[in-house]
Ligand code: BV8
């Protein structure tokens with residue numbers, strides 16, 4: 001990383017775990033425990049039961065709004081600033097929909113799967129930023145045309161935003177270091193980015209509490225909590241010319 005000219009980072013739900021947000025795979029806690037996120041995060045589920053699906057997403061939006069960035073987010077914001085100011089390109093890509101990277105000060109952030117805080121009208125297509133209080137009725141309706149609102153996230157079997165996945169693939173192909181942090185590396189095309197980086201000669205590292213399908217193929221597998229490992233990584237870089 002000290003000698004890098006371009007660092008690309010991709011994060012998953014594991015970087016928000018220490019903020020108190022359940023990871024995607026264990027997203028179903030409490031009253032949602034009986035539902036499978038893989039079933040609810042689909043256009044089919046929304047079409048079949050828009051009230052249930054919009055309730056789940058609004059519940060998650062309110063939960064994320066009540067949580068704060070943790071040292072993993074804060075360290076990535078610091079790294080983005082230090083690398084960028086020392087002339088090294090730093091691209092932050094996230095699969096997360098919780099906006100915690102932005103709340104920690106990271107900018108820009110490539111959101112591959114959208115955000116819980118943007119909602120879109122299925123009638124007129126109008127997008128609105130939803131912050132603050134929960135909706136009053138489910139499914140929520142559009143102020144402009146009365147149509148049904150959906151969360152501005154990418155569901156399974158939906159295309160990723162072209163600009164986001166295009167920028168992410170460009171950054172994976174151009175970087176000399178690729179960090180995969182807190183993702184189970186099972187959802188595509190996001191999970192394919194580390195392979196694209198490796199193919200183009202980048203050194204690859206993974207920070208994860210557990211083993212994942214890429215743990216055996218990355219150059220470095222740093223096992224443990226992102227909120228502990230990232231600050232330690234920044235610390236270890238601090239005697240570099242990039243004056244961390
Ligand atoms: C698409 C938003 C084209 C909604 C999400 C091959 C190529 C292309 C597509 C496919 C393909 N094969 C299969 C597909 C289809 C599918 C797919 O990948 N399925 C999987 C299940 C096999 N992909 C799609 O449908 C994508 N669309 O490709 O369009 C197309 C069109 C039509 C037909 C076919 C293809 C769309 C995918 C986007 C889905 N939306 N989220 C919402 O949030 O509700 S994905 C969702 O799961 C999350 O957003 C996240 O992105 C993703 C993975 O979750 P993770 O972030 O990795 O979280 P997870 O809980 O899984 O893991 C957490 C990790 O952190 C764990 O490893 C854990 O150990 C670790 N951890 C925990 N705590 C810590 C920690 N690590 C460090 N520190 C800690 N403290």
Ligand code: ZN
Nearest residue numbers: 121124142145
């Ligand atoms: Zn509308």
